[in-house]
Amino acid sequence: MARIFMKGCEANAESAVRAGCRFFAGYPITPQNEIPEYFARRLPEVGGNFVQGESEVASVNMLYGSAQTGTRSMSSSSSTGISLYSEGISFMASARIPAVVVNVVRGGPGIGAIQPAQQDYLQATKASGNGGFRMIVLAPSTVQECVDMVYEAFDLAERDDNPVLILADGVLGTMMEPVELPEMKSDEEVAALKAKYYEKAIVGHPITDRKLGVPGSVGTGQEIRNIEAAAMYKTWDKDIRCEEYMTEDAEIILASYGISARISKAAVKDLRAEGIKAGLIRPITVSPFPYDVFKNLDFDRVKGILDVEMSIPAQMKWDVEYAVQDRLPIHECLRSGGQIMTKEKVMEEAHALVKEVL
Amino acid sequence: MMKKVYARTTGIQDKVSGFCPGCMHGTVHKMIGEVAEELGIMDRLVRAEGVGCCGLGQNYVSYDTTISPHGRACAMATGMKRSNPDSIIYTYQGDGDLASIGLAETMHAANRNENITVIFINNGIYGMTGGQMAPTTLLGMKSTTTPEGRDPEKGQGYPMHMCEILNQLTGPYYLERTTCTDPAHVRKTKAAIKKAFQNQIDGKGFSMVEIVTSCPTNWGMTPLKAVDFINSDMLKEYPLGVFRDRSKEEKEAE
Amino acid sequence: MERDLIAAGFGGQGVMMFGTLLAQGTTDATDKQVTYFPSYGAEMRGGTANCYVAISDDAIGAPVMDQVDDLVIFNDASLEKFIGKLKKGGTLFLNTSIVKTRPDRDDITIVEAPVTEMALEMGNAKVLNIIMLGVYVGYSQVIDKEVILKAIEHKIGAKRPQLVPLNNEAFEKGLEIGKAARK
Numbered sequence: 001m002a003r004i005f006m007k008g009c010e011a012n013a014e015s016a017v018r019a020g021c022r023f024f025a026g027y028p029i030t031p032q033n034e035i036p037e038y039f040a041r042r043l044p045e046v047g048g049n050f051v052q053g054e055s056e057v058a059s060v061n062m063l064y065g066s067a068q069t070g071t072r073s074m075s076s077s078s079s080t081g082i083s084l085y086s087e088g089i090s091f092m093a094s095a096r097i098p099a100v101v102v103n104v105v106r107g108g109p110g111i112g113a114i115q116p117a118q119q120d121y122l123q124a125t126k127a128s129g130n131g132g133f134r135m136i137v138l139a140p141s142t143v144q145e146c147v148d149m150v151y152e153a154f155d156l157a158e159r160d161d162n163p164v165l166i167l168a169d170g171v172l173g174t175m176m177e178p179v180e181l182p183e184m185k186s187d188e189e190v191a192a193l194k195a196k197y198y199e200k201a202i203v204g205h206p207i208t209d210r211k212l213g214v215p216g217s218v219g220t221g222q223e224i225r226n227i228e229a230a231a232m233y234k235t236w237d238k239d240i241r242c243e244e245y246m247t248e249d250a251e252i253i254l255a256s257y258g259i260s261a262r263i264s265k266a267a268v269k270d271l272r273a274e275g276i277k278a279g280l281i282r283p284i285t286v287s288p289f290p291y292d293v294f295k296n297l298d299f300d301r302v303k304g305i306l307d308v309e310m311s312i313p314a315q316m317k318w319d320v321e322y323a324v325q326d327r328l329p330i331h332e333c334l335r336s337g338g339q340i341m342t343k344e345k346v347m348e349e350a351h352a353l354v355k356e357v358l
Numbered sequence: 359m360m361k362k363v364y365a366r367t368t369g370i371q372d373k374v375s376g377f378c379p380g381c382m383h384g385t386v387h388k389m390i391g392e393v394a395e396e397l398g399i400m401d402r403l404v405r406a407e408g409v410g411c412c413g414l415g416q417n418y419v420s421y422d423t424t425i426s427p428h429g430r431a432c433a434m435a436t437g438m439k440r441s442n443p444d445s446i447i448y449t450y451q452g453d454g455d456l457a458s459i460g461l462a463e464t465m466h467a468a469n470r471n472e473n474i475t476v477i478f479i480n481n482g483i484y485g486m487t488g489g490q491m492a493p494t495t496l497l498g499m500k501s502t503t504t505p506e507g508r509d510p511e512k513g514q515g516y517p518m519h520m521c522e523i524l525n526q527l528t529g530p531y532y533l534e535r536t537t538c539t540d541p542a543h544v545r546k547t548k549a550a551i552k553k554a555f556q557n558q559i560d561g562k563g564f565s566m567v568e569i570v571t572s573c574p575t576n577w578g579m580t581p582l583k584a585v586d587f588i589n590s591d592m593l594k595e596y597p598l599g600v601f602r603d604r605s606k607e608e609k610e611a612e
Numbered sequence: 613m614e615r616d617l618i619a620a621g622f623g624g625q626g627v628m629m630f631g632t633l634l635a636q637g638t639t640d641a642t643d644k645q646v647t648y649f650p651s652y653g654a655e656m657r658g659g660t661a662n663c664y665v666a667i668s669d670d671a672i673g674a675p676v677m678d679q680v681d682d683l684v685i686f687n688d689a690s691l692e693k694f695i696g697k698l699k700k701g702g703t704l705f706l707n708t709s710i711v712k713t714r715p716d717r718d719d720i721t722i723v724e725a726p727v728t729e730m731a732l733e734m735g736n737a738k739v740l741n742i743i744m745l746g747v748y749v750g751y752s753q754v755i756d757k758e759v760i761l762k763a764i765e766h767k768i769g770a771k772r773p774q775l776v777p778l779n780n781e782a783f784e785k786g787l788e789i790g791k792a793a794r795k
Contacts, residue, residue, distance in 0.1 A: 005639040005646070031652060049440040053433065054466035061430035061463070065406070065437025068424055073441065087427050140730075168653045176632070176648040178639040202424045203442045204402035207368055212416060213424030239509075266673020274486045344678035351713070 003178040004090035008143045008168065009034035009076075011179050012102055013042065015147040016074050018182050019154045020190040021100070022048035023073040025062035027055055027081060031170040032104035033058025038198040048186075060088030060101075064242050067092065067099040067214055072154050072190070076102035077278040078170075079120055080111055082128075089163055090129025094225065095215040100150065102166040104173035107338035112282045114191045115338025116170025118258055121315035125287040132226075137165045137287040141262040143177035145284075151182045156239070158193075160232055161200070164165045167286060169310070171340060234290075238333040242290035243282040246272065250279025251301060251354055255294070255330075256308035257283045260341045264308045267346040276354055286316070294323035303355035306332045306350055312336035329357060367391030369400060371420050379413070380581025382538045382571035386477065388549040390448070393555055404447045406435045408455030411485040415450055417467055429460025432467035435474045445568070446558055448475040453494040454484045457518050461493075464520070471529040471563035475554045478520060478566055481573040482592060489576030493518040495594055501576070521568050521601040532557050532565035533602040537593065539585045553605075564606065570596050614668035615754050616677050620694050621707070623661045629767075630684065631663035633745060637763030638667050638755050646677040650715030660690055667754055671685065684748060686712050686727075686740075705748055712721025723751050723793045730785060739782035746786020751794050757787055 006014070013035050016024075024039040026032075036052065043050045049066070053059030054201040056077055081170060082103045092099055105120045107113030124137050136156050138149040146168055153164040185193075194201075202213045216222055245265055247253065252271075256264040261282040271278035283290050294305075305328050307317040312334045320330060332351035335341050366372070369391020377383050378539040395399045403421040407413050409428035416423045426434040431449035439447050449456075456464050458477050467474065483501055491501040491508055494517050498507040508514045521533045532554060536547040547569055554565035570592050572584035579587060600606075628650055635648035638673045649664040664680075666672045683698040684705040687690045691706070695715045698704060703721045709728030725747045731740040742764070749760055760783055769776045 003639055005636045005648075023437065025437060030362070051436060051440060051470075054462050057430065058433040058436075058463050058466065061433035062437035063442075064426070064430075065424075065434035065436070065439075066441040067435075069438055069442035069445070071441035091427050115545075136430070171649060171675055174650060174652060176635060176646075177675075178646055202404055202422045202438065203440075203445045204399075204404050204422050207400045207420040210420060211422045215425055215427075262672075263674040265671075269673075290528060340676045341674070342676060342678040343674045 013038035056084035086129035093133035113338030247279035408451035618692035620662035750790020
C-alpha cells in the first residue's frame with residue numbers, strides 16, 4: 001500500500017469515507033476545519049451528504065438524525081464545540097444510536113486557545129453529557145492511528161449501538177504525516193451496511209413493524225434501558241487496548257496518551273540511552289481505561305510514575321491514581337492552554353522524578 | 359349492503375389518549391394519519407417529535423417515530439431526510455420547542471429549504487411543564503412565569519409570529535397558519551397538512567403548517583371557553599392564511 | 613537518525629511551502645518517517661509563519677520540538693523568536709537579503725544566502741523559498757536533490773506546470789550555494 005502524505009484532519013475524513021461514512025454535519029471551529037472542508041468536497045463524489053450546521057447544537061442533531069437511518073455518519077468539532085454536542089451525544093447513547101464523533105482538542109476551559117491541548121479527557125471518558133452513559137473513546141497518537149481508529153470506530157459503534165469518540169488533538173489534526181489508507185468500501189458494501197440496519201432504522205416501516213427511537217422513557221422503562229446499557233459497557237474489557245513500551249524492567253513509568261505519549265516514547269528512548277530504566281504505558285482506549293496494566297505493575301521494582309499530558313490540572317492522572325492507589329508516587333508533567341508538550345520538558349520532569357525516587 | 363363511509367385512521371393506535379380534555383393534539387394526529395393514508399405514505403412516514411406535550415404523540419401514533427432533543431427536531435429531520443430521501447419526515451413541535459429553544463434550527467432548516475414537513479402547534483403556552491410563558495404567549499396573558507400577564511415593559515417581550523418571520527426568508531416553499539376551532543377550520547387544516555406532505559413527496563422543500571390551538575388546562579378555561587378565546591384573541595394576534603406558496607407562484611409563472 | 617528543523621518568516625515568504633515540499637518529497641521518494649507541523653494562529657494573513665519538519669529513519673516522537681538541528685530563517689523577527697531553539701552545533705540558514713541582524717552565538721554554523729535578491733533577479737520574487745530549499749538540501753544532504761525535484765513536479769506542476777522549470781532552476785541555484793558552503 002502506497003504511503004500518502006496527509007494532514008491529520010483530512011486523513012480522518014478520508015478514512016471515514018472509506019469506511020462507508022456517507023453523512024457529515026459540522027460547524028466551523030479551529031483546529032478541525034479541514035475535516036468538514038474535506039467532507040464538503042469528498043462526500044458528493046460518493047453520493048453522500050455534507051451539511052454545514054448552523055451551530056454545533058444543530059450539527060450533532062443532524063448526526064443523530066442521519067445515524068438513525070442506518071447511514072454511517074460522523075461529525076467532528078473541538079473542545080468548546082464538543083461541549084455543545086453533549087446533549088446530542090447523551091441522546092444518542094440513551095437511544096443506542098451508532099455514530100462517530102471526533103474531538104480535535106484545543107486549549108480550554110472556555111474558549112481557551114485554538115492551539116492543541118488534551119484538556120477534554122475527563123469530559124470524554126467520564127461524562128460527555130448528562131445521565132452517566134459511557135462511550136468507547138479511542139486516543140490516537142499518530143495520523144496513521146487516526147486513520148485506523150476512525151475506520152474501526154464505525155464497526156464498534158454498530159456492534160454496540162453506541163456512539164464512539166475519537167479523542168485527538170490540535171497537533172494530530174494539523175500535522176502532516178505519511179499514512180497508508182484503508183480499503184475503500186464498495187457501494188454494495190455500504191448499501192449492505194445500511195440494509196442490515198433497516199430493522200432498527202427510523203425510516204418508515206409497515207405499521208405492524210413500527211420502529212421507535214427512544215432516548216428516554218417513563219415508568220421503569222428508562223431504568224431497564226440503563227441496566228441494558230450498563231451490561232453492554234461491562235463487555236468492553238475485551239476492547240481495552242494499551243501500549244506498553246520497555247516496561248519489562250522499568251523502574252520509572254511514563255503514563256501518557258495521544259500526542260503526549262509519542263513524545264514520551266521518544267523521551268523513554270533518550271532516558272534509556274542515559275541508563276535510566278524508563279518505560280511507557282500508553283492507554284489507547286482511554287475509555288475503557290486499562291486499569292489492570294497499572295494495577296499489575298511490579299510495585300517492588302517500579303519506583304514512580306510520571307503522568308504526562310497537555311492539561312493543567314492533570315486529568316488522566318485521576319485514572320492512574322485510581323489504579324495505583326498510594327503504592328507509588330505520581331509526578332506530573334503538564335502543559336496546557338495551547339502549549340505543546342516537548343521531549344525536553346518530559347526529560348526535565350523525568351529527571352526530577354528519578355532524582356526523588358531512584 | 360352496508361357501505362363503509364368512515365374508518366378510524368390506521369395512523370393512530372387504538373387506545374385512549376392521555377391528552378387533556380379539549381386539547382387539539384388528538385385532532386391533528388388523526389388528520390396526519392388520514393393524510394398519510396390518502397397519500398399512500400404510511401409505511402414511509404417518520405415522525406420526529408419535539409419535547410413537551412408534542413412528545414407524547416409517540417404513544418398514540420402507529421408509525422416510525424423518534425424523539426429529538428428539545429428544539430432540535432428540524433436539525434434531526436435534516437439529517438434523516440438527507441440520508442434517507444425515501445422517508446417522508448415530519449417534525450411535530452410546540453411553540454416552546456419550535457419558536458424558543460429551537461428557533462435557530464427552525465430558521466435554518468427553512469432557509470436551506472430542507473425537504474421536510476413541519477407541523478407547528480401554537481397554543482401560546484408551555485403545556486407539559488405547567489403553563490409557563492411561551493414566545494407566542496399573548497400580551498396580558500397570564501402564565502406561571504408571567505403571573506401578572508405578559509408585559510413587554512417588564513422585559514417579557516412580544517408574541518412571535520413564526521409564519522411571518524419565516525416568510526422573510528427566500529428558502530421556504532410553503533407556510534400556512536390554520537386553526538381547529540370548528541369543522542370548517544379542521545377541514546382547512548387537513549388540506550394544509552396534505553399539501554405540506556404532498557410538497558415533500560414532490561421534492562419541493564420546507565413546508566410548515568402552524569396550527570393555532572388551545573391549552574384549556576393551562577389557560578384555566580373549559581374547552582369551549584378555550585375555543586372562544588382562540589377566536590376572540592389568539593386569531594387577532596395570529597391571523598390565519600397562506601403566507602408562502604411557491605406552487606402558486608410556479609403556476610402563475612407558467 | 614532524526615533531523616529536525618524549524619522554518620520561519622513572514623506570511624507570504626513561502627515558509628509553509630518550504631516545509632511541505634521537503635516533507636512531501638521525502639514521504640514520496642523514501643521510506644523515511646516524516647512529520648510536518650504548521651503553526652497556526654487566528655489571523656489568516658500577515659504575521660509570522662513557521663513550521664516544524666522532522667525526518668527520521670525511525671518513528672518520530674515529538675512533531676514540535678524545543679531544540680532542533682536546523683533553523684531556516686527568512687526575517688529578523690523569526691531569528692529573534694527561534695534562535696534559542698537551535699541546538700548547540702546546529703546550523704542556521706539565513707535569508708541575508710532580509711535578515712540584517714546576526715545571532716550572538718558561536719556554537720552554531722551559519723549558512724547565508726540572499727535568496728530574496730536572487731529570486732528577484734530570476735524575475736519571480738516568489739521562488740525565494742525554493743532557492744532556500746536548495747540551500748538547505750545542498751548543505752544538509754538530508755535527502756537527495758531528486759526528491760525535491762519530484763516534489764516540485766508533483767506539487768507545483770499539478771496546478772501550474774509552466775512554473776516547474778523556473779522552480780527547478782531556483783532549486784538548483786540554491787543547491788550550489790548550499791554545497792559550496794559545505795566545503
